[in-house]
Every structure is written in C-alpha cells, then in structure tokens.
Amino acid sequence: MDSQVARSITIVGGGTAGWMCAAALGHFLGENTRITLVESDAIGTIGVGEATIPQIRMFNQALGIDETDFIRATGATFKLGIEFAGWLRPGHSYLHAFGDVGRDIGLGAFRHFWSRAHRLGLARPLGDYSVNDLAARAGKMHDGAPVTNRNVPQMPHAFHFDAGLYAAYLRRYAQAKGVIREEGLIVAVDRDGASGDVTAVRLDDGRVIDGELFIDCSGLRALLIGDTLGVGFDDWSHLLPANRAVAVPCASAAPLTPYTRSTAHAVGWQWRIPLQHRTGNGRVYCDAFLSDDEATAGLLANLDGAPLADPRVIRFTTGCRQQAWSHNVIAMGLASGFLEPLESTSIHLIQSMIARIMTFGPTCRPAAAVRDTFNRQFADEMARIRDFIVLHYWANERKEPFWQACRNLPLPASLAEKIALFQSAGHLFRDQSDLFSEVGWLQVLVGQGIIPATSHALAEAVSEADLAGWLDTLHALFSREVAAYPTHADYIARHCAAP
Numbered sequence: 072m073d074s075q076v077a078r079s080i081t082i083v084g085g086g087t088a089g090w091m092c093a094a095a096l097g098h099f100l101g102e103n104t105r106i107t108l109v110e111s112d113a114i115g116t117i118g119v120g121e122a123t124i125p126q127i128r129m130f131n132q133a134l135g136i137d138e139t140d141f142i143r144a145t146g147a148t149f150k151l152g153i154e155f156a157g158w159l160r161p162g163h164s165y166l167h168a169f170g171d172v173g174r175d176i177g178l179g180a181f182r183h184f185w186s187r188a189h190r191l192g193l194a195r196p197l198g199d200y201s202v203n204d205l206a207a208r209a210g211k212m213h214d215g216a217p218v219t220n221r222n223v224p225q226m227p228h229a230f231h232f233d234a235g236l237y238a239a240y241l242r243r244y245a246q247a248k249g250v251i252r253e254e255g256l257i258v259a260v261d262r263d264g265a266s267g268d269v270t271a272v273r274l275d276d277g278r279v280i281d282g283e284l285f286i287d288c289s290g291l292r293a294l295l296i297g298d299t300l301g302v303g304f305d306d307w308s309h310l311l312p313a314n315r316a317v318a319v320p321c322a323s324a325a326p327l328t329p330y331t332r333s334t335a336h337a338v339g340w341q342w343r344i345p346l347q348h349r350t351g352n353g354r355v356y357c358d359a360f361l362s363d364d365e366a367t368a369g370l371l372a373n374l375d376g377a378p379l380a381d382p383r384v385i386r387f388t389t390g391c392r393q394q395a396w397s398h399n400v401i402a403m404g405l406a407s408g409f410l411e412p413l414e415s416t417s418i419h420l421i422q423s424m425i426a427r428i429m430t431f432g433p434t435c436r437p438a439a440a441v442r443d444t445f446n447r448q449f450a451d452e453m454a455r456i457r458d459f460i461v462l463h464y465w466a467n468e469r470k471e472p473f474w475q476a477c478r479n480l481p482l483p484a485s486l487a488e489k490i491a492l493f494q495s496a497g498h499l500f501r502d503q504s505d506l507f508s509e510v511g512w513l514q515v516l517v518g519q520g521i522i523p524a525t526s527h528a529l530a531e532a533v534s535e536a537d538l539a540g541w542l543d544t545l546h547a548l549f550s551r552e553v554a555a556y557p558t559h560a561d562y563i564a565r566h567c568a569a570p
C-alpha cells in the first residue's frame with residue numbers, strides 16, 4: 072500500500088454521508104487504516120434524502136451488499152425515474168426516466184428522428200418510446216431479461232429508501248468491517264500550529280479523537296471545512312433561489328408507484344417518495360415568495376395519507392465549497408455543498424466523492440496538483456448538476472410571479488450554450504464531468520418545451536410514412552413488453568418485502 076495512505080482517518084458525522092464513507096473506507100482499506108466515526112445523538116441527522124439514481128447500485132455492488140437484503144432492511148421501493156408534474160405548465164407532465172429512449176438504428180441518435188416526427192405531428196410524446204417511462208406510468212417493475220422480445224432494452228433502476236434505516240444498515244456493515252464509532256458532541260477542534268492541519272476533535276466529555284486525515288460529514292454545519300478552516304462558499308442563490316424545505320412523512324396509499332414525483336406549485340415544488348412502509352413528502356420553496364406557515368399548510372393539504380410526524384422546516388443555501396479538500400480535511404455530503412433534491416443527486420455526490428478519495432489516496436499529504444485536480448473535479452461535477460437543475464426552473468410557461476422570476480434568472484454560460492445547441496439542430500454533447508447522459512438532458516429539454524428547429528440530414532431524408540410506421544412499431548413493441556411485467560407492489564411482495 073502507498074506509504075502516503077493515511078494510517079488513521081476520522082469521519083466527523085454519522086448521517087448518510089458519514090456512514091456511506093465509513094462503510095466504503097472500512098471495506099477497501101481494511102485493517103491497514105484505523106477508521107473512526109464521531110456522531111452526536113443530540114444533534115442527530117437531517118433525516119431526509121431518500122431518492123437515489125441508478126449509480127447507487129454500483130456502490131452496493133462494490134461493497135458486496137446483497138440488493139434484496141438491502142431493500143428489505145431499508146423498506147426500499149424501486150425507482151424508474153422522476154415525474155415532473157406541472158413544471159412546464161399546470162396540467163402538463165413528463166418523466167425523466169432512467170435508461171434509453173427509442174432505439175439506435177445506426178443512423179444517428181433517436182432524438183433526431185423523434186424531433187422531425189414531432190414537428191410533422193406524427194410522434195407520440197417522447198416518453199412513449201421509453202420502457203422505463205411506460206413501466207413507471209403503468210406501475211410495473213421487472214429487472215430481469217425482457218419477457219416478450221429480446222430487442223427491448225433492460226430497465227435501469229434506482230431506489231427510494233428510508234434514510235434512517237439506510238444509515239443504520241451501513242453502520243452495522245461498517246462496524247463489522249472494524250470502523251470504530253464514538254458518540255458525543257464535538258466542542259473543539261485542535262490544529263497544528265505550523266501547517267494548520269486538523270490534529271484532533273474534542274468531545275464534550277473530554278475525549279480527544281485524533282487522525283491523520285479528517286472527512287467532514289457534519290452536514291450543513293460544515294464543522295471542519297467551514298467553521299474551522301474557513302473555506303469559502305460559492306453561493307448560487309442567484310441561479311437557484313429556493314432556500315427552504317418543509318418535510319413530513321405520511322401513511323402510504325395504493326398504488327405503489329415506482330418513481331419519484333415532483334409537482335410544481337405556485338411557489339416551488341413538492342416531492343413524493345413512496346417507501347414500502349410510508350411515503351416521504353416535502354415542499355421546496357423560496358421564503359421571498361412563501362412563508363413557512365403557507366408552505367407547511369400547502370404540503371399538509373397535498374398528502375396521500377395521514378401525516379406520521381410533525382412537519383419540519385429546513386433552511387439551506389444553494390452552493391458549493393470553494394475547495395472540498397483543504398489541508399487534511401475533505402468535505403463530503405451537505406458539508407461540501409447543497410443542491411436541491413430535484414434530480415436526487417446528493418447521495419450520488421457522496422458516492423462520487425468516495426470514489427474520488429479512493430482514486431487519489433486517501434492521503435493526508437497530497438501534492439498540490441493532486442488536491443487542485445480533486446477540487447476542480449468536484450467543482451465541475453457540482454456546476455454541471457446545477458445547470459441541469461436550473462434548466463427545469465428556467466424553461467417554464469407558468470404564470471405565477473415565482474415562475475416568471477425563474478424565467479428571468481441569469482443562465483450560466485455553459486447552460487445557455489447547451490440549450491442553444493439543442494434548439495438549433497438537436498445537438499447534445501456530454502461533458503466528461505456531466506453526471507447526466509444525453510438522454511437525460513433530452514427528456515428534460517423536451518419536457519420543458521424546448522424542441523430542436525431541425526434534425527440531421529438522415530432523419531430529414533426518411534419518408535413520413537416510414538418514420539410514422541417505425542415509431543408506431545417501437546411504441547407497440549415496448550408497450551407489449553411492459554404489459555407482461557408484474558406490478559411494482561407484486562414484484563416487491565414476491566421478492567423483497569420488508570419483514
């Protein structure tokens with residue numbers, strides 16, 4: 072093992088970020104590194120963050136976690152995508168579904184053929200050519216081989232899970248790998264006089280926990296990266312003005328839908344995340360347009376079932392730490408930045424940060440170029456996700472003052488270019504740092520009402536009759552396949568119901 076790999080790592084915080092990090096480091100670094108996690112029961116965790124994207128499956132696989140065991144233990148359900156209801160205008164809805172849309176027939180991307188057919192009035196909605204979209208809307212789930220036709224694509228999926236149960240699951244896993252847990256309130260942080268590195272954290276009962284490398288998973292408090300090291304925060308409120316959320320769980324109501332729902336309201340939006348044993352709900356809003364009381368009343372008036380707890384208001388500032396890695400501290404999770412949960416990206420950002428730590432060390436004495444590259448990769452990843460979220464707000468046709476203000480927000484240059492390229496002729500290019508695929512961007516661009524003015528020459532050359540016939544065949548093929556799947560509720564009951 073590299074001699075620079077830290078011999079002792081202290082993780083500050085035991086929320087989703089802290090325990091995901093502890094589980095991964097415990098698994099990959101094993102006995103060579105002492106790993107300690109400090110968390111405070113008195114402070115607790117943020118307790119939201121229950122919708123994921125398909126990459127979470129790779130995290131589980133890398134750790135050797137059995138998917139069925141994980142689903143049962145966390146009350147999880149399957150997620151095939153996100154429905155955006157009312158985001159373009161009231162009454163309109165589309166899905167950002169995982170997986171492919173249409174079929175590649177070796178003559179250029181499907182979007183060119185679809186957009187031409189759309190302009191000619193021959194196409195169904197884009198989602199009608201996605202297996203995941205069709206299955207989500209039909210409440211179906213199936214993760215095995217295609218049933219009716221082997222040419223039908225597989226269904227990539229993610230999960231909705233109970234954040235508390237997930238942290239507890241990972242805690243058991245990490246402790247079994249030798250991670251030491253210390254419960255207590257950190258009241259002071261020691262630093263080396265010469266280097267400024269953090270040397271230890273002090274708990275309220277006098278315990279001192281040292282480490283060569285510290286991972287700051289202290290949540291929105293950003294105890295080490297912010298309070299101790301004073302690393303600046305790039306505030307993106309001028310691009311994404313929402314700064315509050317109010318969350319409440321409620322009793323489940325049938326059917327058990329295999330997707331996250333995001334419903335736009337006069338101000339902001341509401342999430343609905345169905346779990347096996349309850350449904351998670353919350354409103355994201357901007358306090359300049361809506362008071363906490365109004366947001367709470369609006370949330371409670373739009374639940375599937377009886378609330379199971381008191382609503383809780385959470386304040387946040389959208390933005391990102393100027394450096395995720397400073398001195399011998401790496402920030403992860405909410406301590407590193409915040410992007411609202413519109414595309415369920417925060418848990419993925421934790422996973423991505425863990426992967427980056429493993430790629431670069433984990434060392435406490437990096438060369439300047441290593442730390443700079445690490446920080447640039449993080450900043451680029453955050454900025455691309457920010458652009459994707461801004462797109463949902465900016466491209467709207469709603470009449471309320473909040474949405475009109477969103478239409479007038481300044482677009483980041485990177486996003487303005489992306490939209491212009493797509494609008495002109497359906498061009499979509501994926502940057503290396505972009506989490507979302509071309510198909511992901513396509514669904515949201517089209518869903519938010521942006522249609523290319525022209526298609527490429529091959530798509531323009533196909534006869535109208537051939538184009539219409541091909542699209543009809545594709546839709547019929549995918550629909551027949553989805554009709555053969557069990558319902559999401561049946562699938563869970565048969566394979567992975569929580570005890």
Ligand code: FAD
Nearest residue numbers: 084085086087088117120122257289290404405412417418
């Ligand atoms: P926390 O859960 O806040 O954990 C912080 C930890 O630090 C706790 O253990 C706390 O005890 C400890 N701590 C803090 N100070 C001290 C101290 N002085 N001494 C000792 N310990 C201390 N992400 C998604 O991917 N999907 C979603 O659907 C989603 N929805 C969200 C909805 C909302 C409203 C919000 C705000 C976030 C959402 N997120 C979502 C983000 C997600 O919740 C977080 O990324 C995830 O929970 C990680 O949080 P964390 O571990 O960084 O912080």
